[in-house]
Amino acid sequence: MLRRIITLTAIFLVALPSTVFAQGRSFIRDTEIEETLHLYAEPIFKAAGLDPRGVSVYIISDASLNAFVAGGQKLFINTGLLLKAQTPEQVMGVIAHETGHIAGGHLSRVHDQLRNASAISILSTIVGVAAGVAAGRADVGTAAVLGGQNVAERNFLAYSRTQESSADQAGVNFLTEAGITSRGLMEFMETLEGQELLSTARQDPYLRSHPLTTERVDFLENYVANSSLKTTKVDPALYERHDRMRAKLYAFTNHIRNTLRVYPETDTSISGRYARAIAYYRDSQIDPAMKIIDGLIAEEPENAYFAELKGQVLLEFGKATEAAPPLRKAVELSKGAPLIRLLLAHALIESSDSAALPEAKENLLGVLAVERSNTSAWRFRAIIENRLGNEGEASLSQAEYSLLTGDREAAKYHAVQADRKLEKGTATWQRAQDIIRATDPEDGKDKDKDKPK
Template identity: 45%
Template structure:
């Protein structure tokens, strides 16, 4: 995210796909939380892109989602969507371990393993749809679209069991592909082997106690031996883990720890005597999360003083200031962060949010410009459309404000609301202009989706 914020799946289609594979736990049954964070997403993309390219896949056609869950798990679903649990990311000790997991999951995508379930997929989809409809009804009763999303995440255990528990042949195939991708990217498969050794301790546990990754990716001695042989044939070089990748990985773990782990756990991971950049970053974030704003700002200020051109440090301080009402100070940090990382849509999105919160006409106009750039990369981002509606409304353009609300509701999967706002936009906009035609298309598309649900 531009902020380290949590986002619920809203689109029913995404919900149905996700229901097919998510692991069983009480927390999952209550709803799956996705994390959007510009820095972490940037790091993961940096790790993954050469592996996608080695697999002959277009990185722009693949999506990576981060799930807030402390269990070790990663999986893929149809449509080139990969999911990584924060627990897995925190458990990796260097970037090549995480890259090894990504390479393995990429092997499943490239081999089409997510499309080869036949009747199992159909049966699981039927169960998922039944659960989704129950949750949808509950959400509509409350009038809360987030409740709609949270309520639909049920029944995932029955969909999980057997559906994506890969066969030995598929696991071996994905391992061999991962070895090729790692080598092609210039890295030893040692990282994947190291991660598998972490997982070996899980073999002796009962299925209900095993990490989800073990249940869906059964480990065998043959797999370990094959990876050991590959690592011997292509051992890691002394300088293989590039300093930049190691730095990004250390900061990723520090940020996840600071936001998601208890204060005591952060202190154990990053004691005061540890003066590394990652440790100082984790402690500053932990201070912020635990209500010590001034200490957190002091820590971020020291990091920025030593790294003034680090966009993500400015972004982090901007978040701390924005969420505590110090909007003018936050504006400066977000503007700096956007100038340093102009292609990061989440940073620009939060810049626009601060501009709108400051409620000045010239900043509303600047926010519209920033939001247009965000939407070129994330055209279905509901927050971007909501902020666009606010800015147009303040500037007196009620037609475009209604159109933006229609887009927002369509992105959320709130089909009836999307139809209503699109029809309102059509009445306010000039006939047959591009905006009117878009409103008409949205109204028709949302009406079709609403009919499918009925």
Template identity: 40%
Template sequence: MGTIGRIRPVRAFLMGLLALCAATVTPAFQAAAQGRDLRFIRDTEIENAMRVYLAPIFDAAGLDPASVKIHLIQDDAINAFVAGGMNIFIHTGLLIQADGPDEVIGVLAHEVGHITGGHLARFQENAANAQIKGLAAMILGGAAAIAAGEAGGVQAATMLGSQIGRRSLLSYTRQMERSADQAAMEFLHQAGFTPEGYRDILEKLANRAKLYSANANPYEQTHPVTEDRIAFVENQLANWPTDAPGIPKSFYDLHERVRAKLIGYLAEPERVLEQYPPSQTDLKSRYARAISHMRAYQREDALELANGLIEDFPKDPFFRELKGDIYLNTGQVREAIEPYEEAIEMLPWAALIRINLARALLEMNESQYEEQALDHLTKARRYEPDSSELWRLTAAVQTRLGNSGQAALAQAERAFRSGSRPEAKTYADRAMVELPEGSAGWLRAQDISLQLEKASE
């Protein structure tokens, strides 16, 4: 169990809301805030698609795209949120259930509004103030109850104090949601888009909310009543410039492709075939079926579709990546190398593909591929320095090459970046013993060790 699990209830509530306050439009993230594990997924193509969507929004907001990290969460909810600074978390449910990229972009523009508004930093201060208000009410009410000799009054005062603090805090988060909506309108306007898609996604959420919270108290909700937000966007639309260029057609094609890919990976094979039957031979349908066949270990069916896509779209790196994945996931490691190399030729910055290529090279268990694998991992590190898989593979190849000090340093990096402090300290100290004192590797191991010592004080 992590640190959050040991925090007292009032504090745990505030910590949960710290993440929840930036959620886009739905209370679905509450499950995660209440302790449900989040399952993150990584995919070069989908993450890049989100950056394509966000590029005009970042430009309108004056944000450096490189400073914002994109995270994908496997969850059916229509949701996105910002947390931990410049991090945007996107649920797969949003990408699958949105009817078009305009809906996704509207949500993302709202999240960028949270970032530019500095809402997370301001929320921390208001969370502390709300906690103080609640505790004061609880103490004063409890003291009065004790003086009157009413044991039940103490419990009532405790509940009242918690409610006062919570409502104060939720009121503030509703203000932030309104502010983020206003910022989103400005970003969409500057990008030449319309907020029609954002209105549509809000309407979807409003309809769903009626099913689950017909009697909900609006003052107890993190977000403003959805109908109010829809009315705000409708008012903006009524006065929107009629000459707005709108979202490019290529974005709609990209949305259909991302959606098909996610369904292929996440849905049961029966649902994939129902939604993308063999009679449909367009790109998205073949893509979804190829991925679904791969997941079911139906290698020949998957390869037939992947090869057809490569033949029709020879300059598309992601179909070659898929072919490599099919071979790697079905145990044909040697055959996976060539399509991965072809994908990397087209996308030299695609670190996740490089990591898979390095894995395939190492699984060959032939010494002639070890230096090549290390080279790919070193290049991938520039883009994915926090990847546990990258550091695990680096440790493995350094061990094979007889570089025990570098292997220990790679294990220290893996453990350090994943939060395993005792393990990281053990490996960092071992690396310092085995690496030449004063070398770059030795200095990095010392840095990790000193940071861990300072953190434990």
């Protein structure tokens, strides 16, 4: 069925082949979690003089505690860190520290390490995987480093103790400038301090790539003790968002038995009910899942993510027509969040209602206006354009999809088909020409190599 083309849940699990991640890790895309992390990070990035739109944050589905920056202004955070962080301030502290590495230019050391072949491989993997996440697929990036070459990874991503201290100092300054306590960063480092006596294999990856010293912990403790913000807490709404984020992540990444143990029926909080609804849904128990979701929607009718989850459950269980109304509501409430618009378009296509195709196309155009490299959007658009009888647009969309997924031969084939069907001189026709040139086997070769010297 069409809905099996990609794995779509309220959380998008962008699975990587086992050859890429030996431990079967994957990336996660979810509007609610991404928005929560954006709220955490934006004031810190601004305090550091960085454009929040220029820093990309990626979520790795990995239970270990880790976060790192690489490949430019790209911040990677493990789900294990988000699940273990008890407060928003702890995540903010880690973000501030990692921002210290970016602002301090510590990534410039990469240029020296690029002389090493393994470093080149690692950097290409980081960039490739980042492209895959942005595209909504993992197979865009094809290198195999982060999971399989652990030693090279640690060497490449490891910072010196001097750089770590510098990032700490920058991080607390950014937090203070943003009006956020550094207590969370201190608590995070104190948690890691207890692992120093463990064998390397038992330590969290964060400690292995970010050397911890007593002096660093002492610095943070002294800074917090003398800070006017030491007892300050962020907006209570962020605490609620944090609890919901953790509940959602836990339910999506654990077996239902574990979820019901951590979030038992006696837990009547919204986070507890949210986790149980997801657990039942993932266990194919649709009736109890829908009962909880409907209760959550009744309690918070303006919550886009509850409406999104309802639509997702209905879609996954073959009720695409019924899924469309809650997903339309979710799109409205989220102010057109791309991933939710993509999900709505998916439901409209799945409904097999030809009258719904223009609406589906409109939503996909909205997705591509924000995320032009979203391969799923191009794949769905190719289907819609074909059903609408727009053969040229269908071929061009398929060419875009093939180009993004690395199939240059298919991209050229479909671009040539688009060239024949589109009106010459139009923007879409010109784009087909661009793809044809980009996939030319001779493209990129040194045209002057045979010229006489």
